Amino acid sequence: MTVTDRPPVIGVTTCGRLDDYVQSVERAGGRARVLQVSESPRALISELDGLLLTGGGDVDPVFYGEDRHPSVQDAEPGRDEFEMDLVRRALDADLPVLAICRGAQVLNVASGGSLVQHIPSAGHADVAHSVLQPKDAVAHDIRVAPGSRLERALGPAAGPEGCRVNSRHHQSIKTIGRNLVSAATAPDGVIEAVEAPGARFCIGVQWHPENFWRSGEFSPLFDAFLAAARRRH
Secondary structure (H helix, E strand, C coil): CCCCCCCCEEEEECCCCCHHHHHHHHHCCCEEEEECCCCCHHHHHCCCCEEEECCCCECCHHHHCCCCCCCCCECCCCHHHHHHHHHHHHHHCCCCEEEECHHHHHHHHHCCCCEECCHHHHCCCCCCCECCCCCCCCCEEEEECCCCHHHHHHHHHHCCCCEEECCECCCEECCCCCCCEEEEECCCCCEEEEECCCCCCEEEECCCHHHHCCCCCCHHHHHHHHHHHHHHC
């Protein structure tokens, strides 16, 4: 197999529920490489064709200069530092990035943005943002920004009547990071997606599209991500 024939290698950050992320990458034609926090972000950038930042615990507020809210649930030791370094290097190298839930928050903080540490404490109580089970249960609609990269990637799923998503997060993006723009919002104004218009491919979403790999509602998003990774490698 030549370099151009091999599947794009997608680095998938480790988390407690990896299976759906791996399935989503492989069904879109990629090869998932699960990354460990002990690895060198500098070395990884030259080995990967794309980066998938997964969900999990909260980003430590020290990374965006705020005191800790009592609801903050730490991620695995070393994960914040590893992922912050990795995604910054990925952005510098124009490596395609898809960031999901916590991953979208890591992307935003690594770009200089900040987070709402607990959505209910910020006055958002009308929309259910944390529906835990079943994992593909629809929690609410989102409005995808017209003309956005996300709209193009989602295709028909981003229709004019809104896009229905699942939701398992108690934090959200507050101040948007450098070179990022909002790409979707919930009915209560919570930012549901960001993207970097100037990047080859860089999208962060608050919901969990990987949970729908069996039914395929968000397959176009993974297909678009893998297409960008193929063009790079």
